[in-house]
Amino acid sequence: MMPGYPLIMVSSLDFSEEPMTILVSSRVWPIRFLAVLWVLLLPGCGGNADGVRDITRQFNVAYSEPGSLQPLTVLRGESSLAFVPVKHPDNLARFEKDIWLRAVLTPDSGFSKAILELPTYMLGKVDIWFQTADGTVTHKQSGTYYPYVEREIRNAGVAFRMPDGKGHPIHVLMRIYTGAPVNFTALLWQEDAWQNYSHANRAWYGLFFGGMLALFVYNLFFAFSLKDTSFLYYVAYMACLALSVVLYSGLAEEFLWPQGKEVSWVLMVAALGSFFGVGFVNQFLDVRKRWNYLYLISTLVAGTGVLLGLGLTLDLQVLNVSFIVPLMHSILLLGPAYYLSVSVYSYLRGVRQARFLILGMSVLLGSLVLYYMATYGYLVHGFYLHHVLEMGLFSDALLLSLALSDRVKFLTEEKRALDRKYAEMQKQFSREMINIEEAEKKRHASILHDSVGHGLLVIKQQLDALTKDKAHSTMDHSIQALKKQCDDVMHEVRSLSHELHPHILSNLGLKAALESVLKRSLDPRGITWLANLEAAQGLPKAVETAIYRIVQEALSNIIKYASASEVFVSLERLHGGVNVAIKDDGNGFDTSESRGGLGLKMMKGHVELLSGTFHIESNRETGTVIHFYIPCPEG
Incomplete structure (x- = not known):
């Protein structure tokens, strides 16, 4: 470089x-x-830089109408042009004028083979004449409007090789015609420095x-x-x-x-x-x-x-x-x-x-x-x-x-x-829908419990009164059948009411509600169950409802598909949240093949709405374990 x-x-x-x-x-x-x-x-x-001299101030400048003067006349000093020293820096351009620049360059032992460069951009036409001591005049040209192939020095800029003055001064005359501003600068390069400079320019571009x-x-x-x-x-x-x-x-x-x-x-x-x-x-x-x-x-x-x-x-x-x-x-x-x-x-x-x-x-x-x-x-x-x-x-x-x-x-x-x-809005919308659904279930459960259940109870009491009346002794068998049917319907109504809305969850809390659903779901089918629910206290209402619904759905799936003999439910506080596990020893399934039914999607949806995580482990030999974690504050 x-x-x-x-x-x-x-x-x-x-x-x-x-x-x-x-x-x-x-x-x-x-x-x-x-x-x-x-x-x-x-x-x-x-x-x-080393190996180069700025010789701009050795030039004088003058102007003429384009093509009005002969170069040799100007070179010999026979023209009427009034040359003045070049001011540096200065814009020498005069539109629609020929710019004449003249200098006498004295010999320099360090620059015996010199390159004269005009580093100004966009010089339209540059003609230069060198006159040596023996009277020889050499004409060269360069610039953007002259053919590049005719340049003595094949360079993107304007440069000329100085003639050998053999130790004598060299007269230099330049004529520049351009439509662009000209901050005239003239540099005299040593040959080796010029080559380095040219290579550096190529590398830069x-x-x-x-x-x-x-x-x-x-x-x-x-x-x-x-x-x-x-x-x-x-x-x-x-x-x-x-x-x-x-x-x-x-x-x-x-x-x-x-x-x-x-x-x-x-x-x-x-x-x-x-x-x-x-x-x-x-x-x-x-x-x-x-x-x-x-x-x-x-x-x-x-x-x-x-x-x-x-x-x-x-x-x-x-x-x-x-x-x-x-x-x-x-x-x-x-x-x-x-x-x-x-x-x-x-x-x-x-x-x-x-x-x-x-x-x-x-x-x-x-x-x-x-x-x-x-x-x-x-x-x-x-x-x-x-x-x-x-x-x-x-x-x-x-x-x-x-x-x-x-x-x-x-x-x-x-x-x-x-x-x-958008995801949070979706979650909020889903939460509101669940709340509306829970409220609607509660209303329907209340209707079943208070109206339908009460009506059935009145009917049963009237049937009891009929059995005590000797006048209807001949109808005793039919009345007993009606009483049994009434008891069955009342039991179904109560079960449906509990499924729609667990009143015990609202009145006695999550622990009692979970124990109730475990007992009602598994005891009649002879399935042994064990629950660790001591941490089910002080949870937010939304978390309690989600846990109850997930356990309820999980028990439904165990009864339908697992053929289990034992079920274990665990609830514990962990890392600012609640961790729940539901395990059975029934027939498991291959989680890689099964995408999960509507029930599993419902359980996972409840957990994700509360920003929790849901995971299932299952195989056909050891049964199924449902893990889910819901973040919630202590309290």
């Missing part, structure tokens, strides 16, 4: 993977990256475009995967940024138009990039819904920039070029300023996903300001400054890519929050 070019290394970037996205876990490293970037960048604005390509592919994948138009705007924006660098750096002449080009596409592509950038920010921050007037104004200004760029590219000459170019530059500066201001405002209004947008646009705006300050002659050329815009564009692209990942992260969090809210 050439002296004067530091190697910037960014390491220990901690990424965490989530479905469909890669999210940055650290919130601090982009700020550190930004600080390091500018700390390294700003001192380089006036920097220099390789890294830049490689990184941009990786970001392009990465976000294009997400654009189609997530079907989010923000990603499409970003991909188009980034493509325009990369193409802008190709155009203004001179790489376009080398790879796209080696035979020369007729028009410049730089401002057109830059305007398109600004348009897509506005679209990206508006879509990303949902500007249209939040501030529709801002959306309309920004889109209109960005669209105007595209139209002006198109007119400039097609040379429509609707407006004077000297007016359009500064206007275009102003619009291009307005773009990042708009991105930054709306991002900061959105962040202050609670849009957290705007944070990386703020960082990215700050870098872009800063690099654009430095670039235009250098372009218009407010900053002296420096090796960092030469690539400041590329640094800013890549940093902006990287940070905006992180902003998109951040957006996916926040949207995922919002979706999860909505899912949790």
